[in-house]
């Protein structure tokens with residue numbers, strides 16, 4: 089039977105057999121500024137999807153940078169005063185600090201004011217001067233974030249944005265809820281974050297399309313296909329959010345060293361890991377960080393970090409580089425025009 093690909097407007101596309109003998113339950117919601125789809129199977133599926141939607145909305149209300157009522161907004165608007173932020177946000181900040189440290193600062197949630205200066209929070213895009221960026225960069229860095237128990241204090245001028253890790257964290261929570269409900273299979277697609285539980289009802293792995301970054305508007309254009317069971321896959325790419333001015337493209341993943349969009353020779357980074365506690369958040373943080381680092385440093389980081397994950401990189405010079413650990417789980421997309429390489 090021909091496989092039918094289900095299209096999602098953002099990055100990763102999950103494929104299903106059109107007849108799988110076990111009818112899925114599915115919901116689609118808008119949260120965290122993106123379209124999210126949750127699908128699962130079995131008696132408890134309907135209730136689990138209600139719980140999953142409620143949980144992701146709760147996290148959105150906690151972590152949103154634009155909702156003035158969120159815990160993140162309370163921290164950002166405290167003007168340097170301590171804020172009782174709660175255990176969950178405090179722990180997520182510790183996690184973010186850890187990925188920032190491991191990535192040598194490539195992942196940095198304190199880029200928030202820099203992102204705002206480019207207009208990415210408001211959609212009023214502009215190109216800030218380097219002097220403006222340098223002034224803002226003085227307040228960037230995890231040393232300006234102080235977590236003590238459930239209390240969070242930011243140094244004056246520092247603001248946080250968890251946009252590069254929140255969806256991965258939420259994906260972990262959705263899979264937790266599926267498991268707690270006793271479900272054996274399903275998936276959650278949160279923008280470019282996919283988390284998959286078990287395998288398909290027909291025993292095959294889930295099929296996930298990696299969006300071709302050179303054809304972002306064609307939901308059927310892939311740079312490669314992943315075949316995954318009990319795994320997370322997260323893509324960060326410069327094609328996901330950008331504006332153009334004077335013939336130049338400015339995208340949303342910023343290099344903390346310059347305050348400008350990362351110019352690392354990559355078009356997208358997909359991080360794949362087994363679905364375990366915290367692996368969605370890890371994949372999300374790393375996809376952003378490794379995009380900033382570029383191909384060579386990203387591959388070195390994978391080998392040296394001690395973290396267990398695989399990579400698919402799409403480069404500006406037309407290559408798709410997949411790590412050897414994806415053997416049997418990654419396939420080139422026929423007719424994509426890319427040159428495919430496998431690396432250790």
Ligand code: AMP
Pocket residue numbers: 194195196197199203208249250251252253323324325340341342343344372375376377380
């Ligand atoms: P993602 O789509 O997960 O790669 O996250 C990108 C979003 O995270 C951007 O829209 C910014 O809000 C924020 N961001 C941009 N650059 C960085 C960075 N180097 N480290 C952490 N967050 C970032």
Ligand code: MG
Pocket residue numbers: 251252253324371372373374375376
């Ligand atoms: Mg990310």
